[in-house]
Every structure is written in structure tokens, then in C-alpha cells.
Amino acid sequence: MWRDGNRIHFQTSLVESGVPVVTGAYIDLLDVKMEIPRANPCSGTEDVQSDAIFTAIAEQVKLNPDQAKKVNAVFLYNITVNGKPTSEWTLDLKNAEVHKGKPKSGKADATLTLDDNDMVEIALGKLNPQVAFMRGKLKISGNILLTQKLKTLMETNKAKL
Template sequence: MANSSNSSLKSDALLDQMKQHLSTDAGKEIAKKVGYVYQLNISPKKIGTDVVVYTIDLKKGEVIKGPYEGGKPDATLSFKDEDFIKIALGKMNPQMAFLRGALQIKGSISAAQKFTPDIFPKPAKL
């Protein structure tokens, strides 16, 4: 796979928007309400392969590319790029994704249950 550019995930754009979103008042409200740290392991094609790691820290209200530095995240969520987008945009139910194996969760299930489309900005388009 010579042409696997550093990262050409659709998720990159969404997580960039998320980063902007968390600096707004609406974003700060969400961070206050949720208060968990999520590590996202996003794979282009198959869960666990060519993983790109992001941290959504809703304690501090920030999005970081890379693993969580402050100990252990409350929940680590693994999915394929397209499934993450579907979940974030509300096109796929996170519980259904989990049951179908499209979403893998490590850590706190109660934290994972707060990982819903509500925490994401509504994108104009991706």
C-alpha cells in the first residue's frame, strides 16, 4: 500500500469541525454535560488496521490527534471511518453499531452511551 497518504479519513474533516465546535458556547455546554474522555481508533477499511487515533476530551473541551496523554480515557471506541461518520451524523445508531460489531468499546459503557450524535456539530456537509 504505497499510496496510503498520512491520513485521508473523512473523519478528519468532522473532527476538525468538532475542534472548532468545542470552542463555541454550545460546544462548551456539551463538554460540561458529558465530561468524559474518548479515544477514537478510526480505521479506513477494517477495524484495527491502519488505525488513526484521536482523543475527544470533553473534560477539557478539546480534540487532539493522537492517544490520550492524561492516563486512561473513559472509553476507547474503535470503528471504520465510514461507520464513525454515520454514527456522528446520526445515520447509524451506536447501540446497533455495537451489536453488529461495527463499533468496539473498551472502558466505561456508561461513558460510551453518552457518545451520541448530540455531541457533534451539525456539519454543513462533509
């Protein structure tokens, strides 16, 4: 089975012989809406879609702590909805930890503030972080150069989303 736009093409074969029995078949999808699953829809922050992104990043950091430690920095994400702060996440890549809230010790090397929808767009690769920064959608304080190291981490997680 393979997808071409809103059309799914498929064929079926006999398991025993591999002989195709249905070929040239397809299904047209009328309306495709793909959403990121919510991290915890019962948490009271159900409007914050980016929580699922940080949850996925946390899982990848646990699986690949050495790769995360190569970044060797602490990032604080302030996520907003309609301009109001709604969620904070810390990526402590010195200790290979990702958790909701402020850094556990010390302060962040860089703080990134952006809207929930923009975070989702960046994570899915639909919005370039540099373009978001230039348009004022992404605000960064602290060591801005460290944020370049996040690119590889985000690209690794894009496939998981």
C-alpha cells in the same frame, strides 16, 4: 429555492416590489453525491474521511466548552480502514479539548474502535451507534455507559456537517 428529492424548485421576485417574475421553475439533478470535506487532503491520511468530523467536533467544543464539560469524560477513538488502524482522536471533554492522538494525561474513560466509513455514517445520522455496536461495527472498551453522553454532542455536530 427548495429541494424535493433530486429536483430543485425555485422562484424569483423583484427586490423593489416583491412581485414574482419567475414561478414554477425547477432543475432536475441527475446524480447527487454528497461527501464530507476532508480535514487536510495533504496530510498523508487523505483516506481518513472521519478526520473532518473530528475537526468539526473540535470547533464546536471550542465554541461551547461548558456543554462539552458536562459530559465530563475522555474518549479515545481508534479509526480503522480495511481493518487496519489509521487514525486516533481524543475527545477530552473534561478539559474541553479535541486532538489527534492519544490522551495527553491519564487514560481514556472509554475507547471506541470503528471503521472510517462507519464513523462517517454515524456522524451523518445514517447509522445508529447502538446498531453499529450490536452488529460488531463499533467496539467499545472501558465505561460503555459514558458513550451515551456523546449522543447530544454528535447531534449538535450533525447539523454542522
